[in-house]
Amino acid sequence: MAATLVIILVFAAIGVFPYFVPSPYILHIGTLIFIWSFITTAWSYMGRFGLVSLGHGAFLGVGAYTTGLLFNYFGFTPWVGMLLGALAAVGLAVVVGYACFRFGVIGDYFALVTLALGEVVALTLIAFRDITGGSLGFTLKSKGTSLFYFQSEEKIHFYYASLGFLVLALLVWKWIDRSKMQKALRAIGEDEIAASTLGMGIIRYKMIITMISAFMTAIGGVLYAQYITYLNPHTLSGVAPSLEIAFKAILGGMFSLWGPAIGTALIISLEEYFRVAYGSTFVGFSQIIYGLALVLLIIFLPKGIYGSLQDFVAKRKKS
């Protein structure tokens, strides 16, 4: 009961925050945190059941590029494009997921297949440079502030929109948590052979969760693209963003509802802090510290921040 109250208070604080501190910079950082939290939460849908993907950039890219290209070339509204993009990502997830699960690719090997998948999508986007703009990316046509075209010149609109999407992602997490699927997937994640002897459709459950995760991640990609209004294969798919998603979720703690969001908030704030503090004096210096911080956090908090915190609290309660 107390926990629910805290959550409501936190969300209320985030909601009214812009009225007290109307700084566009803070709003921008907040929006980025919400969008990436949405994506990392979607990633954790499967990550928490041992399906650690290092290629979610593939879904991000497919979603964002489908929407962006349909909009720029045919004037499709991003709301429809978003759905089509997400379905395209689901299609990709079905092909790769089925191949992986059918051949029993799990653990490290699953991570590696997905890592390659992210890179394949990035390279494909670059290879079709006549349509996609290649490595240079492309800019979405500006429509000013329009709900129909999901574009806005006001930061505050995206602040609330992305917050709303984040809440949706957290609700989906809750929904998965309550479903029968969650129990089955947890059993599968712990011991696949034992679960299959109990007559569970391993492939079916894994497929469903992968499809949900891909669908949501693609929507996250569209959100990001609509906010930034610029698409680039290196920031949307490929190895770097794929790894970043996993980093954020794992550092925060992918097994808990709030873990991915906390990890994302921490890393984005950290990145911004170092960029602002040292970015102009030493180019690249902030990234060094950022990388070091990641390595150190992994060494000292292998369970993630939220996970370690939970352990700490549990220990405190016992003694």
Place this chain on the structure above:
Amino acid sequence: MTELLLNSIVNGILLGGVLALLAFGMNLIFGVVKIIHLAYGQCVMLGMYVVYTLAVQAQIPVILSCILVLPIMGIVGILLQLLVINPLLKAKANPLTQLLALAGLTIVVENLAQVVWGADLRGINIQLPIISIGSVFVRTSNLIAFFGALLTLWGLYLFLNRTYLGLAIRSIAQDLDSARLMGINPRRIYLITMATGGILTGVIAAFFSPIYAVHPHFGGSFTMMAFIIVVLGGMGNLLGGFIGAFIIGVVTSVSGVLTSTEIADIIVLIIFISVILVRPQGLLGIRVSK
């Protein structure tokens, strides 16, 4: 067209020699320390920067710089083991977290290079003649790299198979607990393996320096390539890696000529995915059941 194809095949084989060396280093570290060294290409890049600094900025003769880079990279390998890998092994992080820690390390190394040497291309600027055999043209530097790599691999083979230390390394790779019972100290062997791996990055850097100009993102593609070869040949399988290197070398080279470099990379990645799906133990690996 046939001439072009022939040229690309020959150059692919030459590239394969150096790739074999690269994959060997990664494979050795994976086999012994049981860590996927995701920053291996970045270490090669660091070695190339060292060669550049010595040869261009300190005006040391190129040959001498290429020799000096070996002990320096060996020390880098030892430092990596002491500062990053030992704590990771101690933290008992699962393999995936280790992978991410090393991915974090690549960010550090790449940006360190950018801060110290800048984002521009750095090369040692030496021109070696181009040899033509019939209609096939070969750069001397590629030829030197190819034969140098084969020679190094031969030396490594002798080291692993004919010396006591080599035996100790192989026994650790095969069975950690039994090796311990035989009185082998794994920590020491890990350190020696990482030093060897480090010296290897120095060797590769020395061979690469006359061929390529280096930039901060130079290492990434080579890490990926080495890794793909290692998986193709079977993780920890040194002979498989050797064969895999030539396959990947020729495939990239030929498909790069026939299509574009991106399509060539996509083809290589698709080979990689298919291998994991259909034959995860690699070309020569034996499937180990849990």
